[in-house]
Amino acid sequence: MRQILIVGAGQSGLQLALGLQAHGYDVTLMSNRTADEIRYGRVMSTQCMFHTALQHERDLGLNFWEPQAPRIEGLGISVAGPEGARAVDWVGRLDGYAQSVDQRVKMAGWMDTFAQRGGRLVIHGAAVSDLDFFARTYDLVLVAAGKGELVSMFERDAERSPFSEPQRALAVAYVHGMGPRPEHPDFDAVRCNLVPGVGELFVMPTLTTSGRADILFWEGLPGGPLDVFRGVKDPAEHLALTLRLMERFTPWEYARATGVELTDAGGTLAGRYAPTVRKPVGRLPGGGAVLGVADVVVANDPITGQGSNSAAKCAASYLASILEHGDRPFDEEWMRAAFDRYWDTARHVTKWTNAMLGAPPEHVLRLIGAGQELPAVAHRFANGFDDPADFEDFLYDPAKTDAFLETAAKA
Incomplete structure (x- = not known):
């Protein structure tokens, strides 16, 4: 049985922990707060999860609040x-x-579920020195805590991070x-x-x-x-x-x-925080390596509402990569490949989000304005929040925008 440690009990850490648990992995989850401390504490985020991200939760049977949450x-x-x-x-x-679903509701509920299903839940704030020890104990250590000392282990990717x-x-x-x-x-x-x-x-x-x-x-x-x-x-x-x-x-x-x-x-x-993409592998003083998860390695501004969506997609992608890897070692080459698989989706979110942070160019203003008269424009733009890759075909290039507007006008 592969032994895996996940540090951080947010959307990505908990979803991944519960997914691995369902497939028979020996999972330890570290959180710096108890379920009740989360449940009765301060709000942690905004979140609006679109269809694809919600389906990842449904696939794992974790959509506990779907009947109660507004559609x-x-x-x-x-x-x-x-x-x-x-x-x-x-x-x-x-x-x-x-x-x-308020993360206080979801994260507390998922933590309780993980423990009830036999998962090892450790309430302790992890430091780099802790991970140095754990990396020698576990087959794989994943860092899903997007704030604090642990993030400093992951080098900023300057080519993918235009903002400082x-x-x-x-x-x-x-x-x-x-x-x-x-x-x-x-x-x-x-x-x-x-x-x-x-x-x-x-x-x-x-x-x-x-x-x-x-x-x-x-x-x-x-x-x-x-x-x-x-x-x-x-x-x-x-x-x-x-x-x-x-x-x-x-x-x-x-x-x-x-x-x-x-x-x-x-x-x-x-x-406030600076949008940042980081290298996926964190190296420990003792020579071990850990893999960054979700906003540890790809932290976008929330202007496009993608934080929880990206976290769910990252957890689903990493789960698939882990399951497919079988009993082979989780070395740095595998870690980079697992991240690259996720980045193939995440890059579209980062490109779109960074574009929306700037002053919109004239063709984007025309596109947004056209949504008022052309239902096809409003429909496609709205559904891009679920599939940001689609923006490649009509948002960034003025010629593609014009072609789409011409088609939409005939619809």
């Missing part, structure tokens, strides 16, 4: 115009619904009491509100510890009018600031948020 059937884009109006506003229907500084200041609030969008009151949708030169507001339905809720998520250009959450510790002040900014920059969203309240005292989050 997100559309994705909309709004672009702020002058004087509080919207220059662009449309919604594309998703071919397969998306869902968001954070590109957005992030602020999240989980709320109850959000009203429906009058344009589509009969189905749930993620709303992406673009405020040129300022930032973005994302609104998404979710399932949290207290039931159905909505996530209000500001991404602000550093130094701009949205970059005001640093140092705000009081959750009520955080929400009030969120709403004031909505009233100023996205009044159409503020109109349905006037009666909201925080889901709980831990329902806010703020921070």
Whole structure:
């Protein structure tokens, strides 16, 4: 029986641990927090998982909250115009619904399941010195903890990392009491509100510890009018600031948020980080090697909502690579090959995300604007959130954009 250690109990670490466990591997999972500390703690992220990522969970029988979580059937884009109006506003229907489950609910539940199924769960913050010992004990050590000392073991890949500084200041609030969008009151949708030169507001339905809720998520250009959450510790002040900014920059969203309240005292989050791709193999002082997982090695800005999706896809890809490898040694060559297999998918997310962080070129503005008049454009753009590889065929090259718009106009 192969012995595998996974450090980090997020989407990727837990999904991979449960998948390996189901195939008879001896899995140890290290987390720096207990399930209850996660369950009753502060929100850790925003997350909206699209069809492909959700299917990875279904394949492992881990979709415990699918009946309760809101079914997100559309994705909309709004672009702020002058004087509080919207220059662009449309919604594309998703071919397969998306869902968001607060990671406090999912990660705590999956940790309990892993332990109940006989997995070895170690509550301990791991240091590099710990891994130096474990690398000699286990057949394979995977690092899925995307923050802290362990990340420093993985060298930044300069060719794949164009940014060295954070590109957005992030602020999240989980709320109850959000009203429906009058344009589509009969189905749930993620709303992406673009405020040129300022930032973005994302609104998404979710399932949290207290039931159905909505996530209000500001991404602000550093130094701009949205970059005001640093140092705000009081959750009520955080929400009030969120709403004031909505009233100023996205009044159409503020109109349905006037009666909201925080889901709980831990329902806010703020921070920033530089999008970074790292080399997949971390080398230990004693000569051992460990493999980085998900945002340890590919950390994109959340502007395209791909974090949990990428984590699920990475876990599924690594699971396949491990199962196919049988009883052969997990050497550095295998580690790089496993990452390259995942990167074949992840590279499309990184390219798309980095493109969306910059000022959109003229042909992209035309494409987004066309979604208002051409349902085929809205539909394809929305479904690109599930399959970012499709953007290669119509987003980056003006000639391909024009060809697609011409075809869409005839549909």
